[in-house]
Amino acid sequence: MTAAGRLPRVNSSPAWDPAREIVVEPARPEPLYAQVARQLQAAIEDGRLPAGTRLANEIDLAAGLRLSRPTVRQAIQTLVNQGLLVRKRGVGTQVVRTKVARPLRLSSLFDDLAGLGGTPGSAVLVNRLEPAGPDAAARLECPGLGEVRRLRRIRTVDGEPLAVMNNYLPPDLPAPADEELRGHGLYQLLRTAGVRLHSAQQSIGARLATPEDADLLGEQPGAALLTMARTTYDETGRVVEYGWHVYRASRYSFNLSLTNGPA
Template sequence: MTTSPPWDPVREIAVDPASPEPLYFQVARQLYAAIEDGRLPAGARLANELDLAAGLRLSRPTVRQAIQSLVNEGLLVRRRGVGTQVVRTKVSRPLRLSSLFDDLAGLGGAPSSEVLVNRVEPASAEVATLLEAPSLTSVRRLKRIRSVDGEPLAVMNNYLPDGVIAPLDEELAARGLYELLRQAGIRLHSAQQSIGARVATEEDAALLAEQPGAALLTMQRTTYDETGRVVEYGWHVYRASRYSFNLSLQ
């Protein structure tokens, strides 16, 4: 069995000084493509800036800017004594009625959850409105940190009408919420969803291994069963450096 040689940026990257595209962006774009398609796998090290600049016949500031742009996107990391390494590629999730846990497993990752909250509590008027059930008196409140391959990716918050399901912490840690709902005989039909962005608070940063002020994606989702009943309302935050949504338009 033969293996292909490691991807060599000096040999593979081509830059065109006559192009209107900045030189640093040309380098960053080609590095990004190599990371995305696996030619530069997680853990691969880049040559130092001086060697890359010499090999590509570019200035060191140009190479530094290219590398820094990918560091800012979370695809590269600089480690003292190690150099510049590729980290895991960003999770790209399609917009569909599925749980993050199931999507991560389908992408070949090893998803896991840390359950922070799993309890029944009184339903405030605001929560009853979110669940479109004005007479609701109690709800199940869930809060979990979702990780992939041991790296925190999102903080998941959910309200469910009390009595829909009563999952154990062990079940929530090992499986997706929608899987548990389907197992309980609930037929999910549709959802209303909105996506936004904000910066990380101190609490977000501590839970997601980010810096305060880092960019986060947000999502709010109201999910309905086939009878039109709301079975869960979720509000989640995701690390923008490691996560994106895909949307197909027709």
């Protein structure tokens, strides 16, 4: 191992000319893998390694840096865990797009994505009335409910899948058409229909992707997903929507604003 190594050229699309360097210094207290990860991260964040860039394989990277393959693998895994790189079977390791950071407020994902400068879209998988089982009736806080409108959509941004959205709506609300759901956020459609949204209760969690999740979101089975469940009320206190959604953790995060409470 030498005192310094240089990162070899990166295999990528013809539009990107790499010629970038990473210097590793064994004398530094920072582990070698962390040095590589830190400099790769800087190149991703400042745009030198754009989204979609395909890195050379671990063997070539290790040879070019004069480092062991496990060291390079650990550096790459660090950035995979942070959502900056993704491993794809048959493709290799690629730089992913910057995460969508969404503020927590009473708004739809569609509108938030548009506000962040992305191009949101939706693929409607389910939009129908169906018998309301005990779970749907409980979620809508309406015992004895006979029917429920069930929605299921894939939300995309710039053509890339980001989330799978599931919703229950009371059957007496105006039914949104598939075309409306493809071009608008659900909350916008509810407001247009005269529903006055007032408040919501929301919980956030995480789980691993099932094979079905992975197929819909373009992830690997077992990939990290964020989950969100929300019950939304109108100004009379009636439940007008219950949603349960999963988001790609590699592409999505929630932002929370905290204020200082009383001492």
